[in-house]
Amino acid sequence: xxxxxxxxxxxxxKNESDTNPVIEKIVNAVRSxxxxxxxxxxxxxxxxxxxxxxxxxxxxxSKFNFDQILDDLIATHTVNSEEHKYLSDPERRDRHxxxxxxxVLKNGIxxxxxxxxxxxxxxxxxxxxxxxxxxxxxxxxxxxxGAQNPFYDLAAGVWLPIAHDVAVTIYGVKGExxxxxxxxxxxxxxxxxITRQSSVIAxxxxxxxxxxxxxx
Numbered sequence: 358x359x360x361x362x363x364x365x366x367x368x369x370x371k372n373e374s375d376t377n378p379v380i381e382k383i384v385n386a387v388r389s390x391x392x393x394x395x396x397x398x399x400x401x402x403x404x405x406x407x408x409x410x411x412x413x414x415x416x417x418x419s420k421f422n423f424d425q426i427l428d429d430l431i432a433t434h435t436v437n438s439e440e441h442k443y444l445s446d447p448e449r450r451d452r453h454x455x456x457x458x459x460x461v462l463k464n465g466i467x468x469x470x471x472x473x474x475x476x477x478x479x480x481x482x483x484x485x486x487x488x489x490x491x492x493x494x495x496x497x498x499x500x501x502x503g504a505q506n507p508f509y510d511l512a513a514g515v516w517l518p519i520a521h522d523v524a525v526t527i528y529g530v531k532g533e534x535x536x537x538x539x540x541x542x543x544x545x546x547x548x549x550x551i552t553r554q555s556s557v558i559a560x561x562x563x564x565x566x567x568x569x570x571x572x573x
Contacts, residue, residue, distance in 0.1 A: 376406045384520045387480040392534045395478070404473040407527075410517060411469065411497045477533030483522040484538040490518035491548050491565065493555030498547060516547060521561050 379399045386393040395403065483489060497517050518524040524547065528535055539547070552558055552569045560566050 375402050379403050379406070380519050383478075383480055383525065384523050387482050387523055387536060390536065392536060393478075393480065394534070400478075401474075403478070403525075404470055407473055407497070407515070407517060407525075408469045411515075473527060475531050476527040477529040477531060477535070479526045479528035479535040479537055481524045481526065481537045481539045483544055484540050485544075486522075488541050488544045489521040489561045489565065490524055490544065491551055491558050491560035491569065492518055493551040493559075494557040495555045496551070498550040498554060518547075518551075 379395070379402050382395070382399070383393045383403075393399075497515055499515055516524050516526045524539070548560075548565075548569055558566060558569065560569075
């Protein structure tokens with residue numbers, strides 16, 4: 358039976374009373390060097406939360422040139438002078454761009470959730486108490502440690518810090534859970550990746566944010 362995909366409005370309005378206990382369970386478990394042993398329902402909530410953190414953010418949508426997409430769509434169709442005049446109106450053009458944005462979200466959600474549903478999780482703790490993760494306005498970062506080439510597929514390298522010392526990535530096969538620790542170098546790399554893709558960042562210390570905002 359095909360998995361039912363929830364609409365964007367359901368995912369983005371996911372009740373914090375559902376999501377927060379799952380995050381708390383993951384964080385408390387890894388800090389005790391234990392796997393969280395997520396139930397099927399908890400994993401489903403986590404998948405929806407992870408999807409929302411990627412797709413609903415303005416910084417994610419900013420990756421798309423909707424003006425160019427609209428121009429390309431117009432170019433592939435025969436448009437008479439009346440239609441061209443209609444589409445040149447700024448207000449109508451904005452409405453069409455909004456429709457394209459909605460289509461991007463609508464088509465992206467099923468793919469993302471399908472990937473997340475069929476993988477497990479790796480919960481990573483910062484090895485050094487002196488180091489910490491930051492958060493960004495685009496909180497999910499795609500980075501693949503140890504690979505010769507970076508993965509850009511949705512199934513690879515998806516990291517999300519959920520506490521100053523805990524980050525989660527999709528891993529392995531459905532139902533699998535793994536614990537890991539992250540050394541100082543990789544923590545820095547992850548923080549730098551979040552900084553590059555986000556318009557706003559926040560962290561535990563001014564010194565950390567300053568070092569990321571003004572790299573040497």
